[in-house]
Amino acid sequence: MSRTQARLLADRLTDRLAETGGEALVDRPYPWLIRRGLVQRQACADHRCDDGIRLDTGGECENCGNVLHIRRARRAKIAAHVDRELPGLAAGERRRVLEERLREQAAIEAEDLVWRREKARAEQARRDAARAAAQERAERERQAAAAADAMRQELPCEDCGQDRVAGLCEACDHRRQTETLIGEAGLIASAWSSNLADPGTVAAVTAEARTAISGGIATAWQEFLQITDVAALEANPEAAEDAYAFAAFQTAQQVVQEYQDNALAMLGRTEEDEAEARWAYKAEQGRPWFQHNTTGGDAIAAAAKAAKTARERTAQYLLATRLEQLRQQTAARTKTAAAAPWTDRPIHSMASAVRGSCRARP
Template identity: 40%
Template structure:
């Protein structure tokens, strides 16, 4: 196409560009807007292949306006172009129907007029084919009208749904705070949101402390320990917030700081619970099994690799142990048949003579 374009003067190029814009506008109503340039380029390539190449096009301007850029539907379907569906790129089913209708009409006419001359039968076939084409165009127009009506209905439904969503979003934004009643807070103001998050973190921290320290078989003792842990946790939270914000800090700033401090307390208790779980029988057994499995490889760094495998196995087991095991965990002494890695705090038994 570059050589063909170079054969046009500036005025012809301007006319060709306007014609290409019109062709793209037509295609944008059939295919996706982004795919329209690709479809038009494919059409030009096909037409050049039919002509035998750019060198055989004697009149580039006439060829572009009369053949290259023009859609050539072979059936009443507006998406058809040379028996190809523009939106799918596959064979046009309407063109296939026309071929089948033509064969059917020809066979019917030959059956009804077996003794007529070929010219009469051909004329009758053409007449009936014209009638069928007119009927097919009417049916296609009905289908297009129905499709346009359905598209309009879908667009109206989308507009109604968007209007309802906008109204719901506006109502949600104007809703007062559910806790303090502050207007236009989308149901929850920032201060109350921070307060709720703080309460959630405090409950998690209390649950972690109780699960580690309480006897789960004693309900009364567990309830009393829960109350005590909650009181201590809230006192710890209040003191930490006063140190972070000051005693005369703005309430909004204090509310913003509280969940961060509560999260630190929760994370510290979770880490403590994990260290306690590392001393459970399950974690120790898994660490022992991993240590012995790696040690059997008898490589030059088998002991270092076995230590690392034991640490990883112990931590994995501790992370997946249920909370009910925490009350039964007892940290072993560092002497005797036990050993601890200072870097990770993972405990395991020393069964083999080489482990110190």
């Protein structure tokens, strides 16, 4: 207990003893302390108030002052109404009428307070019920999600049929992602190196990209076999296929990034890109802080940086626009062609040769 709290407690007990008439009149100290001496008596709605004293600071309760001011204002208002309605009353009669109306107003306010408290309790009960319902609903949803996830974990792989892999094993997932990356690489290569309106040219470039990536995957796999235990892979064919799928996925990721960097570099040399760079260069040189010396070192450096930024931004925009056009064309052609079975796709065919490549190693 702090010094302030100890002082406030001592002051409270002193005041309560004075109200009682002195400590000599307290014949049963414990009941007096519990029922009167230590009981907080709030003079207002502030929970920190005790007989008009703030328990946290020890100063006068400002809220009590406000309450007193409101009560005085209410009394003055009612007195004015009485004087207007019943002029000429004697002092005693006026006091009686005024006290009666004050009691009526106090009863109205007490009834209003009871109504507001009941309303607050009903609102709190409604919020508690809504919170409980929300928690119950969240628990049901959590249980349903857990049950659905458990059921999903029991599903076999859609591609290879491996049991209990949540619908897709890791190796087949890597194969699918690799196939997607190969298609993306073909689109990126076509975006800058072919006529987008010619499906044949786009198909040829896409096929070249697929062949190049497939060759890169084969090279990466042979390099992997050089540094791994081939006998262990032969003893565990599933692990060999997983390793091959992951190696293919990593290789495809690297190639796609290289294709994207190359495409941005080539698109950065187009007429649109150069025009945007020239405009940005001149605009930067024309800024107020460079107008006095447009050919100075600072102006040239800032203009060159602005031109580079504009060129990169334009190249990215051109690549995104052309890729979107190619994707729409590819989607339109896909609607009219049946998808090849997964086992007939190049990545799966290459993966099926993993065992043979392992056995072919000396």
